[in-house]
Amino acid sequence: MPEKKIAIQVEDLTVQFGTDRVLDAISFEIEAGQIVAVIGPNGSGKSTLVKTMLGLEKADRGEITYFGKPLSQAKQLIGYVPQRFSFDKDFPITVKEFLKLRRPEGKNTIEHKLAAVGLKPSMAKQHLGALSGGELQRVLMAQAILNSPQILFLDEANAGIDLAGEQNFLEIIKTLNTEHGTTIVMVSHEIDVVARFVDQVICLNRSLVCHGSPKETLTEKVLVSLFGEEAGLYNHTHRHHH
Amino acid sequence: MDLQLIQQLIIGASLAALLSAMGAFVILRRLSWFSDGMAHVSLGGIAIAAFTSFAPLPVALVWTTAAALIIYFLERKTKLPTDAIIGILFTASLALGILIFEKLGTDHEAIEEALFGGLTTITGGDVIAVLILSALILIWLFSFRRELTLLGLSEELASVSGISVQKQTAALYVALAITTVLGAKVLGVVLVSALLIVPASTSRLITRSFKTYTIAAVIISEIVMLAGVYVASVSALSPGPVTVLIGAGVFILVTIAQAARVVRTR
Numbered sequence: 001m002p003e004k005k006i007a008i009q010v011e012d013l014t015v016q017f018g019t020d021r022v023l024d025a026i027s028f029e030i031e032a033g034q035i036v037a038v039i040g041p042n043g044s045g046k047s048t049l050v051k052t053m054l055g056l057e058k059a060d061r062g063e064i065t066y067f068g069k070p071l072s073q074a075k076q077l078i079g080y081v082p083q084r085f086s087f088d089k090d091f092p093i094t095v096k097e098f099l100k101l102r103r104p105e106g107k108n109t110i111e112h113k114l115a116a117v118g119l120k121p122s123m124a125k126q127h128l129g130a131l132s133g134g135e136l137q138r139v140l141m142a143q144a145i146l147n148s149p150q151i152l153f154l155d156e157a158n159a160g161i162d163l164a165g166e167q168n169f170l171e172i173i174k175t176l177n178t179e180h181g182t183t184i185v186m187v188s189h190e191i192d193v194v195a196r197f198v199d200q201v202i203c204l205n206r207s208l209v210c211h212g213s214p215k216e217t218l219t220e221k222v223l224v225s226l227f228g229e230e231a232g233l234y235n236h237t238h239r240h241h242h
Numbered sequence: 243m244d245l246q247l248i249q250q251l252i253i254g255a256s257l258a259a260l261l262s263a264m265g266a267f268v269i270l271r272r273l274s275w276f277s278d279g280m281a282h283v284s285l286g287g288i289a290i291a292a293f294t295s296f297a298p299l300p301v302a303l304v305w306t307t308a309a310a311l312i313i314y315f316l317e318r319k320t321k322l323p324t325d326a327i328i329g330i331l332f333t334a335s336l337a338l339g340i341l342i343f344e345k346l347g348t349d350h351e352a353i354e355e356a357l358f359g360g361l362t363t364i365t366g367g368d369v370i371a372v373l374i375l376s377a378l379i380l381i382w383l384f385s386f387r388r389e390l391t392l393l394g395l396s397e398e399l400a401s402v403s404g405i406s407v408q409k410q411t412a413a414l415y416v417a418l419a420i421t422t423v424l425g426a427k428v429l430g431v432v433l434v435s436a437l438l439i440v441p442a443s444t445s446r447l448i449t450r451s452f453k454t455y456t457i458a459a460v461i462i463s464e465i466v467m468l469a470g471v472y473v474a475s476v477s478a479l480s481p482g483p484v485t486v487l488i489g490a491g492v493f494i495l496v497t498i499a500q501a502a503r504v505v506r507t508r
Contacts, residue, residue, distance in 0.1 A: 054402050075404035087395045091270060092446055092455040101392040102403055127450045143399070 005067070007032040007151055007183040008053070013062035015045070015052055022048045024207040026062070030200070032150070035177050035184040037194040037214075040204035041227050046187045047083065049204060050155050053185075054080055066151060079144035081157040083187070085136065089129035095139055096124035102146045113142040117172055134165045141169075145176060152176065154186040170197060191218065191227075247475050250361045250428075253369050254471035254481075255464060257425050258437070260376040262463030263383055264421045265442035266456050270394035273418060276313070278435040279328035280422040283309040285431045286335030287423070288356050289342035299368055302423045309335065310419035314412050359430035359482030361475055372424050379417050390414060391452065428471070430482035437463060440489040444496050466492055 008030040015023040023045045030036050038046045051057040053064055055071045066074035099110045111121050117138040131139060137157060144152060154173070170193065176182045188194050194201055195214045203209040203217065203226055210217045268277055287305030291298040309331055316327045343353055355363060383390070393400040393410055401407050425434040441463035442455075449455040470485025477484075 056398055056401055075402070078402065080399070080402040082396070082398055085396060085399075088270070090446070091395070092449045093391070093395075093452045094450065097452045098395070101388045101395075103388060 005032040006030070007034075007067060008185070009063075009065045009068075010053065011063045013049070013052065013064065014060050015048055015057060016060045022206060023052065023204075026204075026208050028202055028208060028211050030183060030185065032067075032183050033177070033181045034199040035173070035197065036186070036200045036202060037198040038185065038187045038202045038204060039189075039191065039194055039226070040209070044205045044226075046204055047155055050153055050185065050187055054078070054153060076147065077150045079146075079149035079152045081137075081140050081144045081152070081154045083155040083157065085140055087129075091129060093128050094124065095126050095128055095131070098128050098139065099124075099143055099146060102143050104146050109146060110142075113146055114139075116145065116175075117141045118168060137165075137169070138172075141172065145182075148180065149182065151183045151185065154184065156187050156189060166193075191223065194218070246361075247472075249366075249369055250364065250471050250475055251468060253364060253372050253428060254467045256373050256376045257428055258441075258463040258467035259460055260379060260421055261425050261434075261437040261467075262441040262445075262459040263380060263456060264418060265438040265440075265463070266445075266459055267383070267390055267394060267414065268418065268438050269442045269446065270391065271414070273414075274435060274439050275325055276328055276415070277418055277422050277438050279313075279332040280306055280310060280419045281426050281431045281434045282332040283335040283419075284423045284426055285339040285356060286342075287339075288431075289339035289346075292346055292348060292352075293342050297367070299371055299423070299427065302426075303420060305335070306419045306423045307416055310415040311412065314415050318408075354480070355430070356426075357430050357432045357482075358480040359426070359428050359433060359485075361428065361471065361481050364427065368427060372427065375420055375424060379421060382413070382417065386410065386413075428481050429485060430480070433482035433486045436486040436489055437467065440486075440493050441466065444489075444493045447496055447500050462489075462492060 006029050010029075011027050013023055013026040014021065026049065038049060040046050048057055052059050053071075064071060066077055071078075095114075096110055099113070104110055104113075110124060114121060114123055119135065119138050119142070123135070123139075126135075128136075128139070141157070144154075152173075157169070173184055173186070174197075177184055186198070195218055198214060200212065201214045201217050202211050203222060205226055209226060210222050268274060284302045284306045287302035288298045290296075290305060291301035294301070313324070313327050313331060316322065317324050320327070389400065389405045389410055392403065393405060393407060397407055400410075422434050422438070425437060429437060441459045444462050445455050445458035449458050466489040467485055470488050471481055473479070473488070474481035474484040
């Protein structure tokens with residue numbers, strides 16, 4: 001059997017805000033071409049983990065490599081869809097101009113990527129501030145995949161989209177993964193989505209609770225330890241927020 | 243047209259392009275207070291130049307650039323809010339300038355010119371300095387417009403896409419410090435920030451794309467600045483107040499026209 005390529009390696013990652021240790025000695029590996037979800041209760045360090053992996057937070061200890069390279073040499077390999085994108089909605093900039101900020105490589109890249117996230121080419125001329133939440137999320141996805149990254153991070157990127165939109169969003173991610181072999185790392189709240197959609201799951205509660213396939217990893221015991229006794233209820237109530 | 247007026251219009255046109263292009267990023271990154279602070283800091287530099295008998299423009303440039311870098315440094319090393327740091331620095335520099343002028347017995351006319359702008363003291367060296375520095379900053383701004391815009395919209399996205407947030411921010415601070423010192427030469431330290439803010443704000447009211455936004459800001463700025471310099475020159479008034487009032491007039495007219503358009507389309 002050929003040896004699997006390691007896309008991301010995290011070793012002994014520790015992040016502390018003052019005296020508050022948010023991530024404690026986290027180590028894991030992610031194979032290239034996998035879809036991986038990071039789950040955990042509120043305050044478990046999910047977003048901090050992703051932000052530290054992207055260099056947006058400083059690690060107090062530990063090492064992160066992408067295909068064996070440090071982040072500084074791997075930025076062009078990475079795309080990122082943030083959880084929130086709060087910007088000045090009245091600022092005069094079109095969707096095309098916004099995407100151009102990432103310096104797209106090749107001809108018609110913007111049109112192709114807009115199509116890849118299910119947006120019409122006419123969307124390019126729209127004012128960025130006038131987009132709906134779902135449209136903006138897709139444009140953010142288009143900027144993240146603009147230069148065909150090998151690794152895509154999504155920090156609860158489906159928050160704020162309705163259920164139909166979310167399904168579509170997941171399909172886009174799946175297509176990217178199957179057609180281009182993009183490694184996907186997504187922070188998610190939705191245990192039921194994670195269970196049927198991802199290859200691997202990383203459970204976090206400041207330290208690494210579990211790591212493996214969702215079928216084997218997401219046992220009742222693990223879910224209760226992460227989310228408390230109402231773990232089963234959690235899925236149900238959370239879906240109604242959309 | 244006499245040679246002096248042509249010289250004044252050349253310096254005005256060059257500054258109008260610089261101030262408005264820079265203004266687009268001042269509005270995006272909410273740096274109005276920073277630019278106003280830098281303008282006031284430069285008065286300390288002008289006073290030091292008077293005290294040491296050096297030419298005012300180079301001393302003000304060095305003094306204000308140093309202040310911009312100190313603000314950048316303190317922003318990162320202390321937990322103080324940026325506006326407080328700017329406030330401390332600019333009032334201290336302004337106070338130093340006033341005391342030096344007092345001690346030197348500088349006449350009111352010279353101080354007024356520093357505060358509200360002047361055309362008569364512009365030298366050939368000033369014109370060359372303004373043209374060269376404006377060109378350099380505009381080239382830099384054009385080369386890094388994408389990085390600077392992404393940085394203004396989202397530091398997070400900028401950082402992930404490989405833009406050095408710290409370097410670009412420091413460079414923007416330095417460029418803005420130089421821009422305000424150059425602009426203050428004609429418009430005065432009190433009024434220079436108006437030409438950074440007014441054309442970009444006016445343009446923002448009427449545009450939907452970044453390209454038209456910056457082009458419209460430059461056009462508005464050129465009209466306002468050249469009209470201001472011309473009126474001030476022929477009527478022997480201070481160019482700062484004249485230009486700023488013309489700019490405010492254009493802003494009010496555009497705002498009214500926009501409001502009328504909105505009412506009509508309802």
